[in-house]
Each structure stands twice: as structure tokens, then as C-alpha cells.
Amino acid sequence: MFSRAVANATGNVIREILKLTQQPDVISFAGGLPSPDAFPxxxxxxxxxxxxxxxxxxxxxxxxxxxxxxxxxxxxxxxxxxxxxxxxxxxxxxxxxxxxxxxxxxxxxxxxxxxxxxxxxxxxxxxxxxxxxxxxxxxxxxxxxxxxxxxxxxxxxxxxxxxxxxxxxxxxxxxxxxxxxxxxxxxxxxxxxxxxxxxxxxxxxxxxxxxxxxxxxxxxxxxxxxxxxxxxxxxxxxxxxxxxxxxxxxxxxxxxxxxxxxxxxxxxxxxxxxxxxxxxLTPHIASVREKYGRKRDLMLELLDKYFPEEVTWTKPEGGLFIWAELPQGVSSTELLQEAVKEKVAFIPGDCFFPAGGGENTIRLNFSNASPEEIETGISRLGKVMKKYLTCIQKK
Amino acid sequence: MFSRAVANATGNVIREILKLTQQPDVISFAGGLPSPDAFPxxxxxxxxxxxxxxxxxxxxxxxxxxxxxxxxxxxxxxxxxxxxxxxxxxxxxxxxxxxxxxxxxxxxxxxxxxxxxxxxxxxxxxxxxxxxxxxxxxxxxxxxxxxxxxxxxxxxxxxxxxxxxxxxxxxxxxxxxxxxxxxxxxxxxxxxxxxxxxxxxxxxxxxxxxxxxxxxxxxxxxxxxxxxxxxxxxxxxxxxxxxxxxxxxxxxxxxxxxxxxxxxxxxxxxxxxxxxxxxxLTPHIASVREKYGRKRDLMLELLDKYFPEEVTWTKPEGGLFIWAELPQGVSSTELLQEAVKEKVAFIPGDCFFPAGGGENTIRLNFSNASPEEIETGISRLGKVMKKYLTCIQKK
Structure with missing residues (x-):
């Protein structure tokens, strides 16, 4: 019945996950949303x-x-x-x-x-x-x-x-x-x-x-x-x-x-x-840069503090995202399920790979959450990761 | 280089004609535009x-x-x-x-x-x-x-x-x-x-x-x-x-x-x-209906008054358009060229026929022009038609 263009299309995974994480008590690093306080x-x-x-x-x-x-x-x-x-x-x-x-x-x-x-x-x-x-x-x-x-x-x-x-x-x-x-x-x-x-x-x-x-x-x-x-x-x-x-x-x-x-x-x-x-426009961009720059610095600092040693991440000079890599063999989709139980969310990185792969990667957004949420959320996520990695090693 | 989807696409004829008739002294019945005085x-x-x-x-x-x-x-x-x-x-x-x-x-x-x-x-x-x-x-x-x-x-x-x-x-x-x-x-x-x-x-x-x-x-x-x-x-x-x-x-x-x-x-x-x-919404629709209804009545009245006998047209109960048919063998695209010289425009009907035909038809919009413009425009168009039909018959 449907065209080949949409027959196998399943919608935007990210948007579906976003819906799941929209309960107000979940701290989400999943989307790519601007911060409300950056709207003029x-x-x-x-x-x-x-x-x-x-x-x-x-x-x-x-x-x-x-x-x-x-x-x-x-x-x-x-x-x-x-x-x-x-x-x-x-x-x-x-x-x-x-x-x-x-x-x-x-x-x-x-x-x-x-x-x-x-x-x-x-x-x-x-x-x-x-x-x-x-x-x-x-x-x-x-x-x-x-x-x-x-x-x-x-x-x-x-x-x-x-x-x-x-x-x-x-x-x-x-x-x-x-x-x-x-x-x-x-x-x-x-x-x-x-x-x-x-x-x-x-x-x-x-x-x-x-x-x-x-x-x-x-x-x-x-x-x-x-x-x-x-x-x-x-x-x-x-x-x-x-x-x-x-x-x-x-x-x-x-x-x-x-x-x-x-x-x-x-x-x-x-x-x-x-x-x-x-x-x-120019002064507004400057003010957004300042806000998001501080959030990037904060998140990078907190990743150092809370993430397990085995995890590495990029240190971007701008934009909205940090990209983290967990040890090979880890499933970040499984990790997300654990994370959501602890009221924190991110995007599993594999959906960004056009031909598969990247199951051990995650994308973190630092623009949307408040500094307090970033602190709490990264601390939660660090704990979930440590627990999850320990679990995996025992298997 | 381009996809089959757009390789032969030539753009919207109506939009191109609209551009030609946007000189302020041309009275256009070509578009399908609402009347500016109907905007709340x-x-x-x-x-x-x-x-x-x-x-x-x-x-x-x-x-x-x-x-x-x-x-x-x-x-x-x-x-x-x-x-x-x-x-x-x-x-x-x-x-x-x-x-x-x-x-x-x-x-x-x-x-x-x-x-x-x-x-x-x-x-x-x-x-x-x-x-x-x-x-x-x-x-x-x-x-x-x-x-x-x-x-x-x-x-x-x-x-x-x-x-x-x-x-x-x-x-x-x-x-x-x-x-x-x-x-x-x-x-x-x-x-x-x-x-x-x-x-x-x-x-x-x-x-x-x-x-x-x-x-x-x-x-x-x-x-x-x-x-x-x-x-x-x-x-x-x-x-x-x-x-x-x-x-x-x-x-x-x-x-x-x-x-x-x-x-x-x-x-x-x-x-x-x-x-x-x-x-x-409801009162606004009522006011738009009243405005456009009067314009429809006016245009129908003027078509009776100015259009040559050989031309017939629809009497719609609503909407934005009247559809007129000229004698077989007439080219409304040729007619448009003459009409634009006399500062009045419409859409040749053939572009609405998916497999060709309708060269003797035209579409007239009655919502956008003011009552004065409708009077002047239809009078002009009637003259152009009469002259054109006489010309054709002589050939």
C-alpha cells in the first residue's frame, strides 16, 4: 500500500526516546534543544x-x-x-x-x-x-x-x-x-x-x-x-x-x-x-555563547569527576554535543534503560551510524539542561555507568 | 545530474505569470489570493x-x-x-x-x-x-x-x-x-x-x-x-x-x-x-463570506455585461474562482498576451488539464481585487476578448 520511501521508515528514534524522557523528573541530555533562557x-x-x-x-x-x-x-x-x-x-x-x-x-x-x-x-x-x-x-x-x-x-x-x-x-x-x-x-x-x-x-x-x-x-x-x-x-x-x-x-x-x-x-x-x-543578532549570539560555553565547561569538568576511567569523550570547541565512548562490548541502549530508571537520559550513539556500529557510544547534549541539572544528571549517569560496567565485567 | 523528480520540473506557471503581472497598474484575476481587507x-x-x-x-x-x-x-x-x-x-x-x-x-x-x-x-x-x-x-x-x-x-x-x-x-x-x-x-x-x-x-x-x-x-x-x-x-x-x-x-x-x-x-x-x-473564527468567516460573496455577485453581473456572447462561465456557490469557456479554437494563452497589454490578467485554463486540452478556457479569481478593480478589469477583458474573437473570425 505505502510507497517504498516510507514503507520501512520507523520515525525518528530520538524523538521517540524524547517522549519517554519527558517526565519532569528525568534529566535529559538526549535532545539537541536550545536552552529556554537563551530565547530572546x-x-x-x-x-x-x-x-x-x-x-x-x-x-x-x-x-x-x-x-x-x-x-x-x-x-x-x-x-x-x-x-x-x-x-x-x-x-x-x-x-x-x-x-x-x-x-x-x-x-x-x-x-x-x-x-x-x-x-x-x-x-x-x-x-x-x-x-x-x-x-x-x-x-x-x-x-x-x-x-x-x-x-x-x-x-x-x-x-x-x-x-x-x-x-x-x-x-x-x-x-x-x-x-x-x-x-x-x-x-x-x-x-x-x-x-x-x-x-x-x-x-x-x-x-x-x-x-x-x-x-x-x-x-x-x-x-x-x-x-x-x-x-x-x-x-x-x-x-x-x-x-x-x-x-x-x-x-x-x-x-x-x-x-x-x-x-x-x-x-x-x-x-x-x-x-x-x-x-x-550579534549581541544575542554572544550571550548564547557565554551561557552554553559555561555549560560545556561544567559538563566536561563533571565528566572528569563522575565518569568511570574506561570512558573517553570529545572536548568540542562549540556546538551542543559531547560524544563519549565506552569500552567495546558495552551496549549503550542497555545502559540507557538503566539510566532512565535513575532518571537521567542520553542518546545511544549507534543510531548515528548509517551502516551500524557504535553500540558503545553515547551523545550528551549540554545546552538544554540547567547547571544544577547537569551536575545532578552527570553524577547519576556516572553511577549508572560504574554499576553497569562492574556488572558486565562480572559476566 | 538532477533527480528524475525535478529534472523536467519547470516551476509553477501561475507563480511565474503572477510575477509578470505584479506591476501595480495591471489588474490581476490570475492568482488565488485572499483579499488584504479580509485579514484580521x-x-x-x-x-x-x-x-x-x-x-x-x-x-x-x-x-x-x-x-x-x-x-x-x-x-x-x-x-x-x-x-x-x-x-x-x-x-x-x-x-x-x-x-x-x-x-x-x-x-x-x-x-x-x-x-x-x-x-x-x-x-x-x-x-x-x-x-x-x-x-x-x-x-x-x-x-x-x-x-x-x-x-x-x-x-x-x-x-x-x-x-x-x-x-x-x-x-x-x-x-x-x-x-x-x-x-x-x-x-x-x-x-x-x-x-x-x-x-x-x-x-x-x-x-x-x-x-x-x-x-x-x-x-x-x-x-x-x-x-x-x-x-x-x-x-x-x-x-x-x-x-x-x-x-x-x-x-x-x-x-x-x-x-x-x-x-x-x-x-x-x-x-x-x-x-x-x-x-x-466563526464571525470572521462570516465577514469574509459577505465580502467575497459581494465580489462574486459583482463579477458575475459584469461578465454578463461585458463578455462576448460566445463565452460561457460557471456560477459557483462559493470559493474564489469563476471558470469561463471561449469558443473552440481560441488560445487563451494568446488572449492573455493581449490582455496584459491592456493591463488585465487571468490564468489560461490549459495548465489545469493534466493531459492537455482546455486551450479555450480561463480561470478568473474574484477574491483579491477590489470592486472598482473588478469593474475596470472585467470591462477591459471584455474588450480584449471581443477584439480577439473578431480577429480570429477574420482569419
């Missing part, structure tokens, strides 16, 4: 009323699929900070950057077409490319992100249309692609016949180290589509992101968008634009 | 500020893919008016009812799968099902809408998964499926192995005649997915619609939505809900 509520409240009052006919009427022109112009100027040269015509407004992945899947992928992925990679990207029945080919990564020689080897061994990357503060691992590799990868796309999807929802959330230009900054070959988002720096509930890419590709994405949601909510677009126009 | 701007302005003030953390945070629960509950109650029995769990909030068509295409259609369509039918539905590479099988219609015997014949002659209908104030023709046919069609779906998509964005905009229950009201066999929208009765710019259907189907649509835009803008959903909760 008062400013947005005032702006929303202003916008509808002043631009009623424009806000409430149909808009263009490409997006609200002043916002596209703002984005084109703003991304200069990341080394990206763009005009408004190079920018498509989308309903969250995830819609960009979906539109690119629709634009490029016939069933069986190859897609190169980091291993592990963003769960929703795996699910989206599965809907389009793409074939996954995996590329190796290390602590500096994707390894260019491995990309070349994988691209030469199989036929692929896309390579999908989260190069900065990766989800789930938190690692960042080095500058040299950004240049190198941008320079090999034409030769390898690839379009690169640079998914960058976390790039502005840097807490230490020096900012790096986007891969798109080195896109001499015009083969990179950059996806950005206001979800992590203003609000995810408004659903506004953007794609910047070659106009021929954007043109196809616009058609895909026309036939999906026609356009992104005008009210959301115009609120985001007005927030930016009033100069509120 | 002041109420929405106040509500938007209230919502963000009161529910900041809920509005600005991620929401569930199924939609804002109070809005789902409201919708479940509200559709009782249309004879539909539903609970919140039967309702999925979508980013405009058009997203529902897209999610149903994703849910059901493998390349080559059959879809039964009215002829003519809604342009975007043709485009969406084309993206999923469905095969169109056409069903005959008359002034009472789709003919059940023709549906049966078409379904028995070819294999189909879906039948897509706009049963009330159809786009583009304005006709309405009769009560007897609603019952009959609902009763034959199981036997024919079909799921029916009942697209109903205009149902609340009735200006004369008696309201009819939805086809979904007779859905004993649980095979109808009803798509509704707040675009035409509150605002299209907020992008909020809903789907009501069998839970197994909604479950697949939710997965499709998770991988596209995660969820519909919380702010849009909560504004729409609050507008409804405050009891503003």
Missing part, C-alpha cells in the same frame, strides 16, 4: 506585534517561495563573516535548515544514487536520504573531521552525487574539520563529480579556539550548498533557515519548495529579519 | 504579542511533528460542522494544506503508480504528483463534480492508489460535488482499492446554497484523508493547514513531515489556535 522572548514579542501592525498585508498574504527579500539580503551580507560571497539571489529561505537536506535529496537522489557520509553523522540526514532511497558510502573521520584521502578513495570506489557534512561542531561527535581540510575538500569536488552539502547549524556557537571560514568560502568550483539556521541562535520554534548555493541548484530547490510548503511562514521570516535589522 | 490584522497583532509573552518557552522551542495539541483538539471539534468525527489523534497540523498533498505523494506514490484526477484539477496537485512520478488517469466531471460511474470505469481500467479531489468550489472550475455523489464515492473506495484525498481549502467560503457535509463524513471504510486550511479564512502567510485521516496513514505522513520541516512554526500554530479559542 521580550524582543521577539515586541517585534511580532510591530511587524503585523506595520506590514499586515505583506505578513498575512502569500509570499514568494524564494523567501522574504530583505531577509535574503541580510543573510547574503551576514555570511561574509564566514568567508562566503553571496547576493540575495544566491539565498533561499527554508523552513529550518533540515528542509534544505530534504530539498537536496529531492533535487539529486534517484533510488540507488550514492551519497557520501561521515560515520557517524546527523541522524535526520540518514533518515531523509533513506526516504529518497539513496545508497550510503562511508568516509572515515578523525579528530580533525573528515579525512580528504578517505573521501577521495570512497568517491573513486563508488559513484556518488552528494557528500553530506556537518563540518563545524559536528552532530553527534562535536569535532570540527580543520582549515587545511576545508580547502582541500572544496578543491577536489569537481574532479570527483560531487556536490557538497555543508550543513552548519552550530557554526556560530563557538566557545573556544579560532573561528574557521566555511567550506563554501573556498568553493571556487561552485559545488557547495551551504545550509544555515536561526534555530540554535534565535529560536527553533519559528522554523527559519537558509540555503546558499549555485543558482541552478537553488532553482530546483525552489521548485521542490513550491510543491511542499509554498513558502516559509512570512511572520517567522519577518520577525527574524527585524531582529537582525535592529542589530540584536 | 489587529486581532492577530494582539494575539501574537500575547502568545510570545505568555508561552515564550513553548512558542520558541522545538515542537512535536504532529502539531500543537490544543490546535489539533480544536480542529477535531470544529470539523463536526462538516460531519467529520475526529479526535486530536486523527489530526496532523501541516504547513498549509498543500503540504498534505506532498506528504500523501511521498507516502503512497512509487514512480509509475496510478492517481485518479478530475480533469481539470488543481495545478499544484499535478506538479506535486509529477515530482513523485505518478501516472495520471483522468475521471470525467460535469456541473455536479466528479461522475461516480466514470470514477468506477477509470479505476477498473487502470491500477491506482489515490484519487485526488477538490469536491467543494473546485479549483479551477468552481463546481461542487453533489451530496448523493459524496455518499456514493465514499462507499466505493474499498471495493476499488483507493484512498481518497479530499482537498477542501474553500469549503467554508459559501455565498449561496446549502452547506454540504464533507466526503469524509461518509467515510465508513476509513479511506479518506481530508485536507483543510486556514489560508483562505485567516491568512495564507502563516502557513497552517491540517490533515484528518486514518491513523496508519497519518503515521506515515508524520514521518514524512519529521524529515522535511520537523514541525510547522509554533508561533503560526499558536496564533491560529488562540484566534479560534477566542471565538473569533
Amino acid at each position: 522572548g521580550e524582543e521577539l514579542q515586541e517585534i511580532a506585534a510591530q511587524i503585523i501592525g506595520k506590514y499586515k498585508n505583506e505578513v498575512l498574504q502569500y509570499g514568494t517561495s524564494e523567501g522574504y527579500l530583505p531577509l535574503r539580503q541580510f543573510v547574503a551580507g551576514w555570511v561574509k563573516e564566514k568567508g562566503i560571497e553571496a547576493e540575495a539571489a544566491d539565498v533561499l529561505i527554508i523552513s529550518g535548515s533540515q528542509q534544505g537536506i530534504d530539498l537536496l535529496g529531492k533535487t539529486f537522489i534517484n533510488p540507488g544514487d550514492g551519497i557520501l557520509l561521515e560515520n557517524p553523522t546527523y541522524l535526520a540526514a540518514i533518515q531523509i536520504f533513506n526516504v529518497y532511497q539513496g545508497k550510503f558510502n562511508l568516509v572515515n573521520t578523525d579528530e580533525q573531521g573528515l579525512i580528504p584521502a578517505s573521501l577521495r578513495a570512497a568517491a573513486e570506489k563508488s559513484t556518488n552525487k552528494l557528500v553530506y557534512l556537518v563540518p563545524t561542531f559536528q552532530n553527534p561527535t562535536g569535532t570540527t574539520l580543520s582549515l587545511a581540510r576545508r580547502r582541500e575538500i572544496a578543491g577536489m569536488l569537481e574532479e570527483l563529480g560531487l556536490v557538497l552539502v555543508e550543513d552548519d547549524p552550530y557554526g556560530d556557537l563557538r566557545y573556544s579556539g579560532d573561528p574557521l571560514p566555511a567550506i563554501k568560502a573556498y568553493d571556487q568550483q561552485n559545488r557547495v550548498v551551504y545550509l544555515g539556521s536561526f534555530s540554535k541562535i534565535i529560536s527553533p520554534g519559528l522554523r527559519v533557515g537558509f540555503a546558499i548555493g549555485p543558482r541552478e541548484i537553488l532553482g530546483k530547490m525552489v521548485i521542490g519548495k513550491q510543491t511542499t510548503d509554498v513558502h516559509t511562514s512570512n511572520l517567522s521570516q519577518m520577525i527574524i529579519y527585524e531582529f537582525c535589522r535592529q542589530g540584536l | 490584522g489587529e486581532e492577530l497583532q494582539e494575539i501574537a504579542a500575547q502568545i510570545i509573552g505568555k508561552y515564550k518557552n513553548e512558542v520558541l522551542q522545538y515542537g512535536t511533528s504532529e502539531g500543537y495539541l490544543p490546535l489539533r483538539q480544536f480542529v477535531a471539534g470544529w470539523v463536526k460542522e462538516k460531519g467529520i468525527e475526529a479526535e486530536a489523534a486523527d489530526v496532523l497540523i501541516i504547513s498549509g494544506s498543500q503540504q498534505g498533498i506532498d506528504l500523501l505523494g511521498k507516502t503512497f506514490i512509487n514512480p509509475g503508480d496510478g492517481i485518479l484526477l478530475e480533469n481539470p484539477t488543481y495545478l499544484a496537485a499535478i506538479q506535486i504528483f509529477n515530482v513523485y512520478q505518478g501516472k495520471f488517469n483522468l475521471v470525467n466531471t460535469d456541473e455536479q463534480g466528479l461522475i461516480p460511474a466514470s470514477l468506477r470505469a477509470a479505476a477498473e481500467k487502470s491500477t491506482n492508489k489515490l484519487v485526488y479531489l477538490v469536491p467543494t468550489f473546485q479549483n479551477p472550475t468552481g463546481t461542487t460535488l453533489s451530496l448523493a455523489r459524496r455518499r456514493e464515492i465514499a462507499g466505493m473506495l474499498e471495493e476499488l482499492g483507493l484512498v481518497l484525498v479530499e482537498d477542501d481549502p474553500y469549503g467554508d467560503l459559501r455565498y449561496s446554497g446549502d452547506p454540504l457535509p464533507a466526503i469524509k463524513a461518509y467515510d465508513q471504510q476509513n479511506r479518506v484523508v481530508y485536507l483543510g486550511s486556514f489560508s483562505k479564512i485567516i491568512s495564507p502567510g502563516l502557513r497552517v493547514g491540517f490533515a484528518i485521516g486514518p491513523r496508519e496513514i497519518l503515521g506515515k505522513m508524520v514521518i514524512g513531515k519529521q524529515t522535511t520541516d520537523v514541525h510547522t512554526s509554533n508561533l503560526s500554530q499558536m496564533i491560529i489556535y488562540e484566534f479560534c479559542r477566542q471565538g473569533l
